[in-house]
Amino acid sequence: MTNIRKVAEMAGVSVATVSRTLKSPDIVSPGTREKVLSAVEQAGYRPNLMAVQFRSQKTRNLVVLVPTIANTFFARVISGIQDAASQHGYAVLLCNTLGDELAERDYAEMVTNRQADGVIQLRAFNPFEEAAAHPPIMVNACEVMDDAPCPRVYLDNRAAARVMTEHLLELGHRRIGMIKGPRQSPLTRDRVQGFRDALAAANIELDESLLCPGDFTLESGYRAAIALVEARERPTAIFCENDEMAIGAIQCIKEQGLRVPDDISVAGFDDIAFARYCDPPLTTISQPAEDFGHEAVALLLGLMDGGVQRDARRVMPFKLVTRDSTGQVPS
Amino acid sequence: MTNIRKVAEMAGVSVATVSRTLKSPDIVSPGTREKVLSAVEQAGYRPNLMAVQFRSQKTRNLVVLVPTIANTFFARVISGIQDAASQHGYAVLLCNTLGDELAERDYAEMVTNRQADGVIQLRAFNPFEEAAAHPPIMVNACEVMDDAPCPRVYLDNRAAARVMTEHLLELGHRRIGMIKGPRQSPLTRDRVQGFRDALAAANIELDESLLCPGDFTLESGYRAAIALVEARERPTAIFCENDEMAIGAIQCIKEQGLRVPDDISVAGFDDIAFARYCDPPLTTISQPAEDFGHEAVALLLGLMDGGVQRDARRVMPFKLVTRDSTGQVPS
DNA sequence: CTGAAAGCGCTAACAC
């Protein structure tokens, strides 16, 4: 393994000079620089990053904890994280945790163990020991803890859900079902709350039986829709907490011989790529997924260099995207 | 920063004993072990992995080069890679390269730089210098190079495409269009070849104008379908080289007022989760995506410890999944 | 502008 000492010998200088030439070429004399660089070239020398990291106590690695990479929304967030990270010279250690808290703790420990400099957690769970001596070097994004001990990047889910519900109300819907996300998720709670807000503001009483559990997968949307379609008094619209469930629901509704939106309107959340290409194209809330990633990285780097406080937060914008899956209430 | 020396002092032993206690507890005496462990506990000591890695010249990191994480098929492959990797104590450095060769080279260099122990490349491109002194520690999976200087994991794409084409022929289709993947991809070439094989075996001449370019995105499937639907002599079936394009194509066909499969049959490739939930559910080729990841990791670890040769290859199984998007040719 | 040398935290000979 060709190391800095060998290069130093070849160039007839000290290892310090080689190091300096590579790090700050301008502080060595042109003659020396040339000698060193040509030795580096000739030896095919590549600094051993492991040693550099060890010496400098910086890994330039970021750990990203993602509940499931198979969700296309998260895939976009990760794209954004990686973009921003590599722009700043950081690599991304990806951990598809599937919500396994043990796995999340293990991976978070990579920071404690100095295999990584910081963590971006995309789920509402603190993977660090509560009573840790040092506050965690972490940013919580997308699905955030209410009491996160770190900067957060999130959407005002309550407001977004309210906007979508208002859209349905404007179309004349009065009996609206909802397919929720996982019970423990703050996302679910906030979106349900926004849904309730809008109904309350319109003086409509919510039939609690129209709140169906789901888990953000296509399958769960499909299953929940069965219950709603077969309800004694069928809703005229269904608001799904993400697009995957909405697509599952639409498929189910059509298989039951009903039409979307003529018989039932369906709305989603996220605006994934498939939303535009399902039948009918899906009305949904679009979120700047990649920007979540960019912001999370910016906050994390800021946290590491002290420019960002633990209580920092970024609320990302959303937009109602109306397509053809929602329409006037049937008369 | 609490290090091994501090723990040694606290326990009243040498650093070597602390190291031994942590690595092979059974070779130290029970009394010493207890002293050390309680000192570790009390100090909240965590070994500095950076130092361990540096010392042992092993990072236990794997770099994964993925063309685009937004593709749900790749997302599953990555899941599989991560599973297998963490089972063997390796972390995954994910690189969403978007096919940027410069980025791929940069990331591959993490191995040269000893930030990672090996690379899994999911695209048909060699990110290492051709004339490198040492052969690359890499496994090529999914989209493989014909002359990869490393183990490969792949599907027999030609055979799979032939099987799908035969399915369409059996349904009576004689005029079949194809929406291809990116021109440079060996996947595209092999699938087109399998398509040609099947037609040739059935004595059907292929109208080259029915071979449409695409790039594996929903959008490109949609666009390509426009051309096929408007062709002077419309095909009765379209074979798409992945499910995303098939879903885009179906949407386009329906918007043109045609029915799937009554007017045009559509087939995909990959069997992503959405394939089951589109309308109509998609006939496609299913691939064991996660297993690609598992196998790739197994080969890479084998390559590193010498148990696997550079010319190793694993051909993964596929299965024709017939759903409702393909049907009898219209009379 | 350059060299000598210390030392980051850990492991593994080697000696006892």
Place this chain on the structure above:
DNA sequence: GTGTTAGCGCTTTCAG
């Protein structure tokens, strides 16, 4: 069973 010590490759004082 345990301690002493060298050294992984690099950066960075500190002298010159």
